Amino acid sequence: MPTDNLVERALGRDRAAQLADVTRDLLDLADSASPTTESVVHLPVPLRSQSPEAAAIELSRRIEARDPGRQWAFATFRTSDGRRIGKASPFLPAAFPGSQEWFIRFSLADLHTRLAAWYLTSLWRAAELAGSVRGALDRWQVITAAAAARSLLEGAAAFTQEATTTLQEWDTFKRKGEPQLESLEEFAGDFSRRVAELQFSSRVGQGTQRPPTFLSRNVLTYIGKLAKAETAHDINDIYQWLCDAVHPSFGSSTTYLVTRGKHSTGTHFREVYARHPLGMLAATGFELTPTVAHAAADAVIAGGRVLMRDLRRVRWLVYDLAMTSETAFALKVASFGTFARPERNDRCPCGSGRKFKSCQHRWGSSGLPPETI
Numbered sequence: 001m002p003t004d005n006l007v008e009r010a011l012g013r014d015r016a017a018q019l020a021d022v023t024r025d026l027l028d029l030a031d032s033a034s035p036t037t038e039s040v041v042h043l044p045v046p047l048r049s050q051s052p053e054a055a056a057i058e059l060s061r062r063i064e065a066r067d068p069g070r071q072w073a074f075a076t077f078r079t080s081d082g083r084r085i086g087k088a089s090p091f092l093p094a095a096f097p098g099s100q101e102w103f104i105r106f107s108l109a110d111l112h113t114r115l116a117a118w119y120l121t122s123l124w125r126a127a128e129l130a131g132s133v134r135g136a137l138d139r140w141q142v143i144t145a146a147a148a149a150r151s152l153l154e155g156a157a158a159f160t161q162e163a164t165t166t167l168q169e170w171d172t173f174k175r176k177g178e179p180q181l182e183s184l185e186e187f188a189g190d191f192s193r194r195v196a197e198l199q200f201s202s203r204v205g206q207g208t209q210r211p212p213t214f215l216s217r218n219v220l221t222y223i224g225k226l227a228k229a230e231t232a233h234d235i236n237d238i239y240q241w242l243c244d245a246v247h248p249s250f251g252s253s254t255t256y257l258v259t260r261g262k263h264s265t266g267t268h269f270r271e272v273y274a275r276h277p278l279g280m281l282a283a284t285g286f287e288l289t290p291t292v293a294h295a296a297a298d299a300v301i302a303g304g305r306v307l308m309r310d311l312r313r314v315r316w317l318v319y320d321l322a323m324t325s326e327t328a329f330a331l332k333v334a335s336f337g338t339f340a341r342p343e344r345n346d347r348c349p350c351g352s353g354r355k356f357k358s359c360q361h362r363w364g365s366s367g368l369p370p371e372t373i
Contacts, residue, residue, distance in 0.1 A: 004138065010290050011297050018301045019133075023131060026126050027131055029123060029311065033123055034120060037113070039116070040091055050084055055084045056086075059076060059086040059088060074089070087102075089106060091109065091331055092330055107188045108188075108321070115195070116322075117195075119336065122307075122311065132145075133149045136148065140277070142293050147245075149242055150239065150246060153235070158217075158222045160306050163310040166314070170321065223236065235302060238298050241292055245295070256273045258284065259288065322338070344356055351373055354370075
């Protein structure tokens with residue numbers, strides 16, 4: 001009997017079909033998205049000059065000395081403590097004002113590119129892990145499938161929580177109308193820290209003289225919140241089976257076991273293990289349920305559906321921020337969510353189905369995605 005038929009029997013036809021559908025959806029979304037993106041953070045440059053004119057000259061000379069011949073946008077600004085700082089970019093249209101408006105543009109550009117990178121890397125990760133789980137189960141490499149499925153479920157739990165928080169904060173911020181520099185800097189700073197924690201947090205060096213910049217959060221907190229929100233599956237039970245499967249003292253005992261039982265004479269208890277147990281399990285009529293394989297498939301089904309929903313919402317957020325701030329039309333960097341301004345009667349790129357002129361990408365309107373997303 002072909003292996004794929006045995007895998008379908010082991011998982012159950014409905015579970016196997018759902019696993020195939022969710023994996024295909026994630027892979028299709030990843031294949032349709034941009035294969036690359038760039039993130040840019042514009043750094044404040046301390047300036048000695050105090051007047052706007054002298055500070056602009058100082059900053060332009062600094063740029064010309066180090067990168068001559070290119071057109072840069074730059075602006076200078078006096079901070080609340082009296083210091084004069086500047087920001088400069090080769091990625092925005094060349095202009096030389098000294099106003100708050102251009103400092104706001106720099107911050108919005110940074111926010112746009114960081115958000116786009118978070119969206120895409122989360123999508124790529126989810127698609128890679130889902131494909132790995134399905135591929136490993138097709139080869140009946142259950143421990144490999146369990147490890148990838150656990151990682152996908154943890155990622156789904158973290159992503160859905162942070163996506164919800166970020167959308168709520170963006171909605172509150174956007175509804176206040178066109179931003180002022182101070183409020184934008186606070187919002188952008190909080191968001192950038194959150195994304196940096198998600199992308200770069202670690203426990204390497206914890207307890208030493210070189211602790212990590214961002215300490216990883218306890219993933220069980222995320223899993224617990226996901227379990228409360230998604231009741232169609234027992235998330236806690238699935239997650240515990242996956243954790244047990246990859247644990248060295250337990251995983252081999254479950255994933256390679258074929259049969260077990262007491263002899264009819266009551267004289268001994270016998271267990272049979274196999275490196276490739278699928279065929280032998282099928283021969284017994286799956287007397288032992290392949291629980292770990294079921295958990296790996298269910299993790300992709302449950303976690304993948306959560307990710308598909310919230311990846312679409314964050315994709316919309318990238319477009320909303322980019323078009324509301326107009327960085328989508330101005331940035332000269334290969335970042336997801338940059339494109340030419342649509343015509344008024346064109347379909348909006350955000351995916352709402354509305355015409356561009358009727359969509360909600362303006363300050364003061366809602367920052368939550370419409371139900372059509």
